[in-house]
Amino acid sequence: MTRVGIFGAAGFTGGELIRLLLNHPDAEIAFANSESNAGNPVSDVHEGLFGDTELCFTDAMPFDEVDVVFLCFGHGKSEAFLQEHAIPEHVRIIDLAQDFRLAAPGNDFVYGLPELNHDLISTSRHIANPGCFATCIQLGLLPAARMGILHGDIAVNAITGSTGAGQKPSATTHFSWRSSNMSIYKPFQHQHVPEIMQSLLQEQGSLDASIDFIPYRGDFTRGIFATEVVKTEAGIDEIEAAYKAYYADTPFTHYSAKPIDLKQVVNTNKALVHCEKHGNKLLVTSCIDNLLKGAVGQAVQNMNIMLGIDETAGLRLKPSAF
Helix, strand or coil, X not given: CEEEEEECXXXXXXXXXXXXXXXXXXXXXXXXXXXXXXXXXXXXXXXXXXXXXXXXXXXXXXXXXCCEEEECCCCCHHHHHHHHCCCCCCCXXXXXXXXXXXXXXXXXXXXXXXXXHHHXXXXXXXXXXXXXXXXXXXXXXXXXXXXXXXXXXEEEEEEECHHHHXXXXXXXXXXXXXXXXXXXXXXXXXXXXXXXXXXXXXXXXXXXXXXXXXXXXXXXXXXXXXEEEEXXXXXXXXXXXXXXXXXXXXXXXXXXXXXXXXXXXXXXXXXXXEEEEECCEEEEEEEECCCHHHHHHHHHHHHHHHHCCCCCCCCCCCCCCC
């Protein structure tokens, strides 16, 4: 049985991770660290877990009791944490922040997108979990990169639910502002663009394209729905064959011949991708649950791959029928 420690356990991703691990057949939670909630029951913060666990938050860091730690901190905190604390070499680390996603000298974290780096993940001890927007957009574009058809500007629009902004309330997350509303933020300069470019370059070999990404805030709680537009003379039959082949052996990412919608993936670790051709423009749509395939679901998937157990363990979640 794999023993797991969670840091930043009181946030949205921490709560979803606890929910997954409570039902994981090969893992158990050794501790859930939250300094501000130390001593309080986990279900006092994550109320949906009431009746499922008696686990309490702790401010202790018993690294000698775990095999894996998940870092569910805000961006910028993971690097500082690892500089301040000596985690034993045998403990695997999965970081959900953006601190180690970009390749750099001295960075031994593998970029944890299983559809791209499965073999590297299986032999790694440190994983940088991809961003939620980055996951959704990359899964829409990676097969096109494998085909070598990404040239020029790529137009990307994607809308995310309010949980993507984290648990701490802000002016753009509270209900009265978000409900029946929509807005853009960080146009052309979202922090996930560099990791998207890094992966597309890895797959295509060279890249003379740019990502023109416009992110939207949606008036729903969870999920990401993205569109990607690529100019290409490749035919739709060739494109569909390439997408089907790329995802033929991936347990959670699926090519759909039919148009897709967000409810198909919410509350699951699935990603769906659909392509259609309009003249010389390829329209790709992709969607995921931002907290699961876009965060802790993918993190658990990475843990499973690292440990050599069933990749789908604890992740066969079903969407709502309504």
